[in-house]
Amino acid sequence: MNDTLPVIAIPPVVEESLTDAERADLTARIKAQLIAQDAVLVAHYYTSADLQRLAEETGGCVSDSLEMARFGHAAKAKTLIVAGVRFMGETAKILSPEKRVLMPDLGAECSLDLSCPADKFAAFCDQHPERTVVVYANTSAAVKARADWMVTSSIAVRVVAHLHAQGKKILWAPDRFLGDYVQRQTGADMLLWQGACVIHERFKADGIRALHRQHPEAAILVHPESPFEVIALADRVGSTTQLIRAVTEMPNPTFIVATDNGIFYKMQAAAPGKLLLEAPTGGVGATCVSCAHCPWMAMNGLRKVLHALETGANEIHIDPATGQRAIHAINRMLSFAGQTGITLAGLSAD
Ligand code: CIZ
Numbered sequence: 001m002n003d004t005l006p007v008i009a010i011p012p013v014v015e016e017s018l019t020d021a022e023r024a025d026l027t028a029r030i031k032a033q034l035i036a037q038d039a040v041l042v043a044h045y046y047t048s049a050d051l052q053r054l055a056e057e058t059g060g061c062v063s064d065s066l067e068m069a070r071f072g073h074a075a076k077a078k079t080l081i082v083a084g085v086r087f088m089g090e091t092a093k094i095l096s097p098e099k100r101v102l103m104p105d106l107g108a109e110c111s112l113d114l115s116c117p118a119d120k121f122a123a124f125c126d127q128h129p130e131r132t133v134v135v136y137a138n139t140s141a142a143v144k145a146r147a148d149w150m151v152t153s154s155i156a157v158r159v160v161a162h163l164h165a166q167g168k169k170i171l172w173a174p175d176r177f178l179g180d181y182v183q184r185q186t187g188a189d190m191l192l193w194q195g196a197c198v199i200h201e202r203f204k205a206d207g208i209r210a211l212h213r214q215h216p217e218a219a220i221l222v223h224p225e226s227p228f229e230v231i232a233l234a235d236r237v238g239s240t241t242q243l244i245r246a247v248t249e250m251p252n253p254t255f256i257v258a259t260d261n262g263i264f265y266k267m268q269a270a271a272p273g274k275l276l277l278e279a280p281t282g283g284v285g286a287t288c289v290s291c292a293h294c295p296w297m298a299m300n301g302l303r304k305v306l307h308a309l310e311t312g313a314n315e316i317h318i319d320p321a322t323g324q325r326a327i328h329a330i331n332r333m334l335s336f337a338g339q340t341g342i343t344l345a346g347l348s349a350d
Helices: 020-036 049-057 065-074 086-095 118-127 141-145 156-165 176-186 205-214 240-249 261-270 302-311 320-340
Strands: 039-044 061-063 079-083 100-102 132-136 149-151 170-173 190-192 219-222 254-258 275-278
Touching: 020 039, 020 049, 020 302, 039 049, 039 065, 049 061, 049 261, 049 302, 061 065, 065 079, 065 086, 079 086, 079 302, 086 100, 086 141, 086 320, 118 141, 118 170, 132 156, 141 320, 149 156, 149 320, 156 170, 156 176, 156 320, 170 176, 176 190, 205 254, 219 240, 240 254, 240 261, 254 261, 261 275
Parallel strands: 039 061, 039 079, 079 100, 132 149, 132 170, 170 190, 219 254, 254 275
Antiparallel strands: none
16 A cells, blocks of 8 residues: 655755844845735744744734634735745645735645655545545645545544544545544544654654653643654644643643644743743754754745745645645535534634
């Protein structure tokens, strides 16, 4: 089964490096461009603090991929500048085809998306026509177009439990760890594509146990894209938004956090008095012991945001027929969330 997954070349993490004067200058110029272009900045939790701060200061949005797309759809602005990875720009465009969607860098990919090429995925689906196709948000528009449902990590368990209760068998893609977690939670019959997030798969259960011995007061928060043995250590498993909420809800003074460290900007703001520790990704003796940051997310930066706004570069285009098919899978999830009263993002519900 999908034994010919593409080999993914992982670029180095190169963070944008700015002096205070450069940061101030770029920020001022971007603010002017956002007004001039009737544009709004929507940034993912895993982007840099500079971008998240700017999105907040300018009336944009910092959130998970689905809320980014929903915010962009509801926004009055004509242009969305989406700081994140490519599937996020695509989802924003699918939900708002009438808007111009720009990205700071079109090379900002996602390893899960790359692991699941549309042609190979279609062939896999064709081999299993009896299964309901459920794909994770971290996929291309073309893969979403082949799916019956799209889900985010915040709702995956509930959607699959609902389908399982109807006697449906599931074909799941692309994340094998999230798929395995959902399968264990629901007991559903799930056939899994074998992709993985190159960041989350690095978390080490032994390293987390050792860190927990040093901080026995800490709660362990784990994103479900992580391996099973890491999830097994968790006090709370959840999507980005759910993990941010966890630090505000749980009484612990300290948290060990197993997800991309870009989340610390919002998490620390949500719980300023709490100590947040990065879960280890490197084994004993590794050069980088806690280095969970997506190299593609790091491709976003203030300079590139300004460039995209000034030149109109890096616009996202989706073939309209693909977009129309993909939107069915997305809308199914939105309508399920609406019917069952689930709020997918925001810190106050779910
Ligand atoms: O959908 C997202 O934004 C991602 C990548 C993860 C999450 O848990 O929110």
